Each structure stands twice: as structure tokens, then as C-alpha cells.
Amino acid sequence: MVVGTIKTVIIGASGMLGSDLCRVFPDAVKLTHKDFEITDKTKVIDSIKRLKADVVINAAAYSNVEGCEDNQDLAFEVNGHAPGYIAQACSDIGAILVHFSTDYVFDGSKEEYIESDTTNPINVYGQSKLMGEQKIIKNTENYRIIRTSWLFGKNGKNFVDTMLRLSKEMENVKVVNDQFGKPTYTADLASKTAEIINLGPGIYHITNEGRCTWYEFASEIINSTVQCSSEEFPTKAKRPTYSVLTNTKTTPMRHWKNALNEYLMENQ
Numbered sequence: 001m002v003v004g005t006i007k008t009v010i011i012g013a014s015g016m017l018g019s020d021l022c023r024v025f026p027d028a029v030k031l032t033h034k035d036f037e038i039t040d041k042t043k044v045i046d047s048i049k050r051l052k053a054d055v056v057i058n059a060a061a062y063s064n065v066e067g068c069e070d071n072q073d074l075a076f077e078v079n080g081h082a083p084g085y086i087a088q089a090c091s092d093i094g095a096i097l098v099h100f101s102t103d104y105v106f107d108g109s110k111e112e113y114i115e116s117d118t119t120n121p122i123n124v125y126g127q128s129k130l131m132g133e134q135k136i137i138k139n140t141e142n143y144r145i146i147r148t149s150w151l152f153g154k155n156g157k158n159f160v161d162t163m164l165r166l167s168k169e170m171e172n173v174k175v176v177n178d179q180f181g182k183p184t185y186t187a188d189l190a191s192k193t194a195e196i197i198n199l200g201p202g203i204y205h206i207t208n209e210g211r212c213t214w215y216e217f218a219s220e221i222i223n224s225t226v227q228c229s230s231e232e233f234p235t236k237a238k239r240p241t242y243s244v245l246t247n248t249k250t251t252p253m254r255h256w257k258n259a260l261n262e263y264l265m266e267n268q
């Protein structure tokens with residue numbers, strides 16, 4: 001399938017990843033939260049059927065990990081049940097569904113995870129996103145579930161911007177040095193999504209290359225970092241020690257440091 005000759009619908013079009021997807025798929029029908037509520041099963045199914053899409057890309061989610069602990073029902077509605085409704089509609093009209101999931105479906109007891117590894121989420125966000133994966137697999141055969149991690153990009157709240165802000169507000173910025181993952185630039189992920197559509201159904205692990213801790217990530221962004229442990233920085237949601245996704249199915253993306261340099265150059 002060639003991008004441009006197919007009808008693509010992007011759900012969650014104004015989110016951080018959604019905005020970059022809109023740049024990669026300029027002709028797509030772009031649906032934001034204002035015009036499309038993914039938890040409304042009847043509307044979701046009717047709308048997608050009416051749009052007669054060939055490809056539906058769902059970038060909508062309740063992505064606030066701490067918020068999911070406080071609003072569990074909402075987390076399971078948006079991240080768990082709603083992807084199932086979208087999948088059902090895609091199956092009915094023969095559309096490909098591309099959906100994004102997370103490294104937090106794993107418990108972090110292994111140093112890295114391939115696509116077929118056993119899931120065991122340790123926070124509500126991860127549990128709700130895993131439910132979303134399961135509902136999709138149950139409702140359609142033609143899916144691409146792209147698990148990704150530690151996103152940063154132009155149109156959303158992200159760690160890079162938070163570090164830049166904090167470095168202006170305080171002399172030293174404390175950052176945890178005992179959680180490992182792979183930072184990923186949404187512009188790179190959006191471009192790669194176009195490629196994944198042309199691959200077969202399944203689960204994909206797509207991140208920038210190279211793993212690091214949050215402290216190491218922060219130290220590439222600002223100079224005033226001080227390392228600390230997760231114990232010194234308690235959060236409601238438990239975080240896995242390792243959430244390093246390994247891609248065994250497609251060509252790797254560039255190293256996160258190269259992607260970060262580009263982001264910093266373009267956004268200073």
C-alpha cells in the first residue's frame with residue numbers, strides 16, 4: 001500500500017504523536033478529541049464505517065501515568081475498551097488499524113523485552129494499555145500494535161521541555177538514575193508508522209536506538225542534573241526498573257541522542 005493513494009484516518013490528531021502523524025499523512029482525515037470521543041461505542045463504530053477508511057491510526061489515549069492511578073475507570077475506558085470499539089469498526093470495513101501501546105505493559109524484571117515477551121504491567125496506565133491491546137487482538141485480525149516509550153516531540157508535554165524549564169527555575173535538577181528505557185522522538189516514530197502499515201499484522205517495538213536512565217537522558221539536555229534514586233522520588237504509579245523495548249521485526253531507527261539534538265536545534 002502506498003501512502004497518498006489510500007484513505008487514512010488519524011484519531012487523536014492534536015496530541016504529541018498525533019500532530020507528527022498529521023505531518024506524515026497530510027491527506028488524512030484528522031480527528032481531535034473535540035470532534036471524536038473514542039469512548040462512545042456507537043458513534044465510534046458509525047463514524048469509522050461512514051468514513052470508509054483504508055487505514056485508521058489511533059494516537060488517542062489517556063497518557064498521564066499518574067492521572068491513571070487517580071482516575072482508573074477513565075483509564076480503562078479510554079485505553080482499554082475504546083481501542084476495542086475502533087478495532088471492531090475496522091474489522092467491519094476491512095481497514096488496517098494502527099494503534100500505539102507502551103513499554104509499561106512489562107514489569108521491568110528483565111533487562112530488555114522483545115515483542116513476544118510476557119506482559120505484566122505494574123501500574124494502572126500499563127494495565128489499561130494492555131487491555132487495549134487485548135481488545136484489539138480479539139476484535140480484528142488486521143492490526144499493527146506499536147509499543148513505544150519515553151516520547152518527546154513538538155506538540156505535547158514531555159520530559160525534554162520539563163528539564164529545560166526546571167533548569168531555569170532551580171540550580172540543580174534531581175533526576176532518577178535507576179529506571180532504564182529508550183527515549184523516542186515522535187517525528188521519527190510517525191515516519192516509521194508509514195512503513196509499519198506495509199508490514200504484516202502484529203505487535204512491533206518501535207523506539208529510537210540506545211538505552212539510558214532518566215538521569216542520563218536529562219544530562220544530554222541540561223548541565224545542572226543531580227542523580228537520585230526512585231526511592232527519593234516517590235510517585236503514585238510504580239515504574240518498571242527496565243522498560244527497554246527491543247525491535248526484532250524491522251529496521252532500527254536512529255540513536256535517541258541524534259534525534260534529541262535535532263529536536264533541541266529546532267525548538268530552542
Ligand SMILES: NC(=O)c1ccc[n+]([C@@H]2O[C@H](COP(=O)([O-])OP(=O)(O)OC[C@H]3O[C@@H](n4cnc5c(N)ncnc54)[C@H](OP(=O)(O)O)[C@@H]3O)[C@@H](O)[C@H]2O)c1
Pocket residue numbers: 012013014015016017018032033034036037038039058059060061062063064078100101102103129148149150151152155156157
Ligand atoms: N507519551 C509517552 O511517553 C508515551 C510512551 C509510550 C506510549 N505512548 C502512547 O503513544 C500514544 C500517543 O501518546 P502521546 O504522548 O502523543 O499522547 P497525548 O499527547 O496525550 O495525546 C493523546 C491525544 O488523545 C486525545 N484523547 C484523550 N482522551 C480521548 C478520548 N476519550 N477521546 C478522543 N480523544 C482523546 C487527547 O485529546 P485531549 O488532550 O484534548 O483530551 C490527545 O490529543 C498513546 O497511545 C500513548 O499511550 C506514549
